[in-house]
Every structure is written in structure tokens, then in C-alpha cells.
Amino acid sequence: MQVTIPHYYPGFHCIADHCSDTCCAGWAIMIDDASMKKYRAQTDLLGRKLLNGIDWKKGCFKQSHGRCAFLNEMNLCDMYTDGGPSMLCKTCREYPRHTEEYEGVRELSLSMSCEEAARLILGLKEPVRFLTKEDDREETYPEFDFFLYSKLMDVREEIFSLLQNRNREISLRAAMILGLGHDLQKRIRDGKLYQTEELIVRYRQAGCEEFFRMKSREYTAPHGERYIRMNNWFSLFDKLEVLSQEWPAYIGELKILLFEQGPDQYGKKREEFYEYIETVPERKREWSQWLEQLLVYFVYTYFCGAVYDEHPYVKVKMAVICTILIEELALAIYIRHPGCLSFDDFTRLVHRFSREIEHSDVNLNTLENSFRTEEVYGLKEILRVL
Structure with a gap:
């Protein structure tokens, strides 16, 4: 078994009640089978609390006003306090640690849905490194396409290399990984996955950088067009399941700040924002690092999952479009x-x-379905707003 972690992974520590948010509210916490069995066997005072605090049909903790039934007014877990760490279910024990599973491989990450994990990742000055160790365990997945997986791993390694090349502006790096994802998808579609190494070599050549630099200049949209495109992209949020009751109002407020005054004011505010970013070298460097860490995070988490659906290009789009949307929301906060x-x-x-x-x-x-099927998320359309 091969286990991979980002180098910052061991540095995470939960700050518990010192956190400004809580991971015990706003979502249904599902309970694994082993923990359910253990909870059913409890007959003491904690057992009575468990009896009343669990939705036994759905296999999750009940909620009160969006908060876990075991989360007290000090934002601490009563189950942990009363029963110790061994009483936590798998989700609560591991979060924000996340595992992606492949045949003979486990990739561990931290989720930025945890504010402390986000602070750790975004605060990195250095490029992320990935550390791998192996043991003697073996496993076999039925119908696992190891040839595709190995090619995805090779391409992802090249994507990391492109994203972490700090001699290039971050928008150019994003454009290049979009192109690489697009070209890999074409080879999968055409049954030419064997050409992957040749494709990677092409993206390492100096002429490739100049090609994407030229295309980026050619496709960059004026503020008026960008205003229309981003307003359209923000309709994505209306299609999504709402997890936090505050989220629609939060997004609605930021959307008003961005778009209510029309394209001219949008363009003016955007220019002011990037002047604020770019006139101070340290601020410009920090902004670029934040975006780099976001892109690497999304690619590491999702890209190789394409071994199960054969859509690596959609995974790259996910990384780039989510980063663009976060940039746009940051503009609204500014x-x-x-x-x-x-x-x-x-x-x-x-x-x-x-x-x-x-x-x-x-x-x-x-x-993923929107990015795969809707023309507004095509390669040229994304390049126009990078």
C-alpha cells in the first residue's frame, strides 16, 4: 500500500473552542457502522444521550437549529467530554482529514472546509511537496484501470510542476493546465492514451508557454464582457444544495456588491482591486501564492478521481473555475x-x-455536470476570464 500526504499534513491541530466556526454544525454528520454498533451497546448516562441524540434510521446525529445534538454552548463536544476520544465516530475522529482511495494507494489531505486547515494551507510560502511511504499491504480493485490511473498520475505531476513555476504569472499557469487537461481528454476520447508522455513533453517546451501567453492575450475579455460572463457564472450558486442557512444571504450580498451597479462600476472596482494587489510587491506575491495553493489543493484532491469516470478535463475545470469564483468573491469583500x-x-x-x-x-x-456539458465553461470561455 502506498500512502501520500502533502508535507503540511502533520502540522494540523484542531483549535477546538478557539475556532471562530465549528465543524459540528451546518451539515449532517453520518455515523459509520462500527460506531453505530458501539453506540447501541452503551447503557450508561452517555448511552441515554446517544439514544436521544442519534437519528437511528438515517444513521446520523440529530441537529438542533443546524447544530449537532452533542455540540454544547461552548462549541465543545459533550460526547468527547463524557466518553473521551474513543467515542467519536469515524467522521468526527478524522475530519478535516480526507482520504481518496485507489487500488493500492491512499491519498490523504486536509479539507479547506475547516478554517484552521485553510489557514495552514493558504499560509504556506513554499510550494507544496508530496510525501509518499509504502508498506507490505496489497489489495485489488475489480475493474480498476491501472493504465489510466498511471497516466493520470503522470499528468498530475506535470500539472503540479506547471502550477508551481513561480516565474510565470498565475493566470498563465492556470491557462496551461486547462490546455493540458483538454488535450489529455481528447486522447482519452480518441483511444490514444499511449500518447500521454509525448503530450507532457510538449508542455515542457518553451514554445508552449509562449503559445498560451499569446492565447491569453488574444482571449482576455474587456470588463463589460467579463461582467456578463461572471454574472452568468454566479447563477451556478442557485443550482446548488444549501448546507448553511446563512450561505444564500452571504452570496446574495457579495453578488450585489459585484454586479448591482453595472459593468462600468464593476470594471472600475476590479481595476482598483488589482492596483491594490499589484502595487505592493509582497502583497502581489502573497496573492499569487494563495491562488497557487488553491489550484494545487483542488487538483490534488480531485484530478485522479478521473480514473473512475474518465473526465480529467472536468477535474481541471473544477480547480480553475472554483479558484476564479473565489477570486471574484474576494473582489466583493474588497x-x-x-x-x-x-x-x-x-x-x-x-x-x-x-x-x-x-x-x-x-x-x-x-x-462537474455543468462544467462537462455547458458551453459557457468551454476552454475559450474560461480563458476569457482568467
Whole structure:
């Protein structure tokens, strides 16, 4: 068995009641079978609390006003307090640690839906490194396409290399990984996956960078067109399952700040925002690092999942479009508080976005389906708003 982690993974520590949010509210916490069996066997005072605090049919903890039944007024877990860490279910024990499973491989990550994890990841100054160890365990997955998986791994390695090349502006890096995802998808569709190595070599050549630099200049949309496109993209949020009761109002407020005054004001505010970012070298460097860490995070988490559906291009779109949407929301926060976008502001934004999107398979599937089927998320259309 091969286990991979990002180098920052061991550095995460839950800050419990010192957190400004709680992971015990706003979503249904499902209970694994082993924990359900253990909870049924409890006959003491905690057992009576469990009897009343669990939805035994659905296999999850009950909620009160969107909060887990065991979350007390100090934002601490009564189950942990009364029974110790061994009483926690698998979800509560592991969160925000996340595992992607492949044949003979486990990839561990931290979810940015946890504010402290988001702070750790976005606060990295250095490029992410991935650490791998192996043991003697073996397993076989029926019908697992190991040839496709190996090619996805090769391409993902190249995507990381492209994203972490800090000699290029971040928009160019995003454009290049979109192109690579697009070209890989074509080879899968045409039954030419054997050409993957040749494709990777092409993206390492100097002429490839210049090609995408030229295309980026050619496709960049003026503010008026970008205003229309982004307004359209924001309709995505209306299609999604709502997990937090505050989310629709939050998105609605930011959408008003962005679009209510029309394309001219939108363009003016956008210019002001990027002047704020780019006139201070340290701020510009920090902004680029935030976006790099976001893109690497999304690619690491989702890209190789294409071994199960053969849609790697959609996974790259997911990374790039989600990052663009977060950029746009950051602009709205800047408009709300002119002259300032702090690290804490950005971290809270990413945390809320991730929580609403990544905690719902329905939402992830809705996004992937939109990115796969709707023309407004085509390659040229995305390049126009990078």
C-alpha cells in the first residue's frame, strides 16, 4: 500500500473552542457502522444521550437549529467530554482529514472546509511537496484501470510542476493546465492514451508557454464582457444544495456588491482591486501564492478521481473555475471594505466556499455536470476570464 500526504499534513491541530466556526454544525454528520454498533451497546448516562441524540434510521446525529445534538454552548463536544476520544465516530475522529482511495494507494489531505486547515494551507510560502511511504499491504480493485490511473498520475505531476513555476504569472499557469487537461481528454476520447508522455513533453517546451501567453492575450475579455460572463457564472450558486442557512444571504450580498451597479462600476472596482494587489510587491506575491495553493489543493484532491469516470478535463475545470469564483468573491469583500483584503478575510472566504461546495456530493456532481456539458465553461470561455 502506498500512502501520500502533502508535507503540511502533520502540522494540523484542531483549535477546538478557539475556532471562530465549528465543524459540528451546518451539515449532517453520518455515523459509520462500527460506531453505530458501539453506540447501541452503551447503557450508561452517555448511552441515554446517544439514544436521544442519534437519528437511528438515517444513521446520523440529530441537529438542533443546524447544530449537532452533542455540540454544547461552548462549541465543545459533550460526547468527547463524557466518553473521551474513543467515542467519536469515524467522521468526527478524522475530519478535516480526507482520504481518496485507489487500488493500492491512499491519498490523504486536509479539507479547506475547516478554517484552521485553510489557514495552514493558504499560509504556506513554499510550494507544496508530496510525501509518499509504502508498506507490505496489497489489495485489488475489480475493474480498476491501472493504465489510466498511471497516466493520470503522470499528468498530475506535470500539472503540479506547471502550477508551481513561480516565474510565470498565475493566470498563465492556470491557462496551461486547462490546455493540458483538454488535450489529455481528447486522447482519452480518441483511444490514444499511449500518447500521454509525448503530450507532457510538449508542455515542457518553451514554445508552449509562449503559445498560451499569446492565447491569453488574444482571449482576455474587456470588463463589460467579463461582467456578463461572471454574472452568468454566479447563477451556478442557485443550482446548488444549501448546507448553511446563512450561505444564500452571504452570496446574495457579495453578488450585489459585484454586479448591482453595472459593468462600468464593476470594471472600475476590479481595476482598483488589482492596483491594490499589484502595487505592493509582497502583497502581489502573497496573492499569487494563495491562488497557487488553491489550484494545487483542488487538483490534488480531485484530478485522479478521473480514473473512475474518465473526465480529467472536468477535474481541471473544477480547480480553475472554483479558484476564479473565489477570486471574484474576494473582489466583493474588497469592495465591502475598500483598501483591504487581509489573510484572515481570504481564509474565511475559502473556508465558507469549501464547506458549502465540498461537503455535498450533490453540489460536486452538479458542478462537474455543468462544467462537462455547458458551453459557457468551454476552454475559450474560461480563458476569457482568467
